[in-house]
Amino acid sequence: xxxxxxxxxxxxxxxxxxxxxxxxxxxxxxxxxxxxxxxxxxxxxxxxxxxxxxxxxxxxxxxxxxxxxxxxxxxxxxxxxxxxxxxxxxxxxxxxxxxxxxxxxxxxxxxxxx
Amino acid sequence: xxxxxxxxxxxxxxxxxxxxxxxxxxxxxxxxxxxxxxxxxxxxxxxxxxxxxxxxxxxxxxxxxxxxxxxxxxxxxxxxxxxxxxxxxxxxxxxxxxxxxxxxxxxxxxxxxx
Numbered sequence: 001x002x003x004x005x006x007x008x009x010x011x012x013x014x015x016x017x018x019x020x021x022x023x024x025x026x027x028x029x030x031x032x033x034x035x036x037x038x039x040x041x042x043x044x045x046x047x048x049x050x051x052x053x054x055x056x057x058x059x060x061x062x063x064x065x066x067x068x069x070x071x072x073x074x075x076x077x078x079x080x081x082x083x084x085x086x087x088x089x090x091x092x093x094x095x096x097x098x099x100x101x102x103x104x105x106x107x108x109x110x111x112x113x114x
Numbered sequence: 115x116x117x118x119x120x121x122x123x124x125x126x127x128x129x130x131x132x133x134x135x136x137x138x139x140x141x142x143x144x145x146x147x148x149x150x151x152x153x154x155x156x157x158x159x160x161x162x163x164x165x166x167x168x169x170x171x172x173x174x175x176x177x178x179x180x181x182x183x184x185x186x187x188x189x190x191x192x193x194x195x196x197x198x199x200x201x202x203x204x205x206x207x208x209x210x211x212x213x214x215x216x217x218x219x220x221x222x223x224x225x226x227x228x
Contacts, residue, residue: 105157
């Protein structure tokens with residue numbers, strides 16, 4: 001049973017560029033959340049998607065946007081990249097019941113902005 | 115959301131029991147306490163969750179006093195592979211109950227020494 005799959009694993013982009021990160025949830029999960037984790041910090045909630053709609057959003061600017069597809073997979077898009085966007089981006093899947101112990105995280109995408 | 119306070123780091127020798135305490139003075143009546151573990155370059159992984167008294171699973175024990183203003187994660191006989199960051203989270207057991215996000219602090223970096 002596959003867990004959460006994220007791609008790519010590493011990415012280097014230039015300031016001002018745009019990036020798309022992808023996530024396939026664990027089998028049986030229908031909800032996808034995205035987190036940003038800066039070096040030495042805990043993960044910070046970006047947003048969560050359920051039924052192809054954004055259900056809740058954390059304190060992140062509109063440059064961060066997302067999408068969920070009918071197969072429950074999801075994309076995170078970041079426009080006009082800043083140096084400060086360099087971080088590990090984590091995808092977590094869960095079921096709609098939302099049990100806080102039911103989150104499964106992927107290994108993340110390491111984004112470096114130069 | 116209840117704020118949590120944990121030690122930034124801890125060191126332990128292999129084979130010892132490790133106790134990591136988390137303070138959450140303003141925990142709400144319907145809040146649960148959840149602990150996640152994160153290895154380098156991986157996403158967080160659920161360890162244990164509890165509401166009051168003591169919870170034990172195959173990995174750890176969670177001790178919660180009657181006033182629930184703190185909790186202690188206990189790892190029996192740690193090994194080198196337990197070196198990781200441990201996060202204490204406080205919130206509803208069902209993230210759909212008004213809040214869909216997991217709120218992470220900076221966590222406790224546990225280093226197990228041979």
